[in-house]
Amino acid sequence: MAAVDVYRITDQLDGDTLGVLEARLEARGRHPKFLHMMGEYLDGMGIDGAGTVLDVGCGTGVVARTIARRPAFKGHITGIDLSPSLIHAAQRLGQAEGLAARIDFRAGDSQGLKLPDAAFDAVIAHTLISHVDNPQAVIEELARVVKPGGMIGIFDGDYASITFGTDDPVRGRAMDEAIIAAIVTNPRVMREMPQRLRDAKVDLVSSCSYVLAEVGAADFWKPGIQSFMKLLPKAGAATESEAVAWAEEVLRRSDRGVFFGACNFYSYVARRRS
Ligand SMILES: C[S@@+](CC[C@H](N)C(=O)[O-])C[C@H]1O[C@@H](n2cnc3c(N)ncnc32)[C@H](O)[C@@H]1O
Known part of the structure; x- marks a missing residue:
């Protein structure tokens, strides 16, 4: 069975799997490193x-709630x-x-x-673009629904770079690949973004790059590893025993102070032409 990105098919998942995703998204959304990016x-x-903001692929609402909590933000958010x-x-x-009065959440396909057209002052896709079948369609939709002169924010992992240190590097690499297959559809899409933004006829304003690396002990990555352990078998990317053995090994390395885990992340800010 070919592995499937569980985040791409969230309208088809069972309650247990959705519970794993919810816990993962909320843990990640509380982490200072994630909030900083x-x-x-x-x-x-x-x-x-911005008076009106759209957050597509909002999940449990981490970004929408973060914006609504900003003291200077007085606008309304649609997730x-x-x-x-x-x-x-x-x-x-x-x-x-x-x-609740500041955010309207509803189901839909980005x-x-x-x-x-031109309904929002600012539009955001936060760790969505790596999951969809057609990333260009999402970018073009964002460019369509933002007002002329309005801002587009796209943030995601460069998941082709995700890696964890393991005792056996060959098996470790195979598990890195299994994680990529289980949790993303487009692991290299953030490398394509400068061209994709140009193709969508929006102007790149700025970008930021990050290496979210933890060495010694896992903190940001710990809930991620716990979610991968459950998601890899659900995605058909590894057996349950392979996933559990891998997670136990990398978490043992964390307990022993010899953990290594890393992934690159990028944000792009673009503006719709006036
Ligand atoms: C990794 S989660 C990110 C959630 C949230 N933005 C965050 O950072 O916490 C990816 C989200 O994209 C959603 N998603 C996947 N494909 C989608 C699509 N075609 N349209 C809208 N949302 C989609 C999933 O349901 C999931 O909630």
Whole structure:
């Protein structure tokens, strides 16, 4: 069976798997390293000045809630995600934080948004583009629904670079490949972004690059590893025993202070031509 990116088919997953995704997205969304990368491009977009923001592939609403919490942001956010179940989680989490009036979450496909042209001051795709069948369709939809002169923010992992240190490097490389197959559809898409933005006729304003590496002990990567252990068998990328053995080994390395885990991340900020 060919492996499938579980994040691309979130409208078809069972409740257990969605629970794993929800826990992973929320843990990642609380981590200072992740919030730092998000904050840099939101600042670069001038998000606080936006009256209307669209967050596509919003998942549990991590980005929408982060924007709504910014003291200077007074606008309204629309979050759209393929998974009705993740949308329910986003609504519940938004309500629990008292942000429900500021954010409207609804289900939809970012490759064909049922939204009017030029409806938003700013639009965001945060770790979405690596998961969709047609990344260019998403970029063109973002360019369509943002107002002329409005800002587009695209952030994602360069998942072709994800890697974890293991006792046996050959098996380690095979597991890196299994992780890529299980959690992304387009592992190299962030390398294509300068051309893709030009093809969509939007102007690149800035980009930021990051190596999210942890050496010695796993912190950011720990919930990720725990999610990979469950997701790899669900995705058909490894057997349950292979995934558990790998996760136990890399987490043991963390306990012993000899962990290595890394992935590159990039953000791009672009502007729709006036
Ligand atoms: C890795 S998660 C990112 C979620 C959120 N942006 C975050 O960073 O916490 C990818 C999200 O994209 C959603 N997704 C996948 N394909 C989609 C599509 N075609 N249209 C809208 N959302 C999609 C998934 O349901 C999932 O919630």
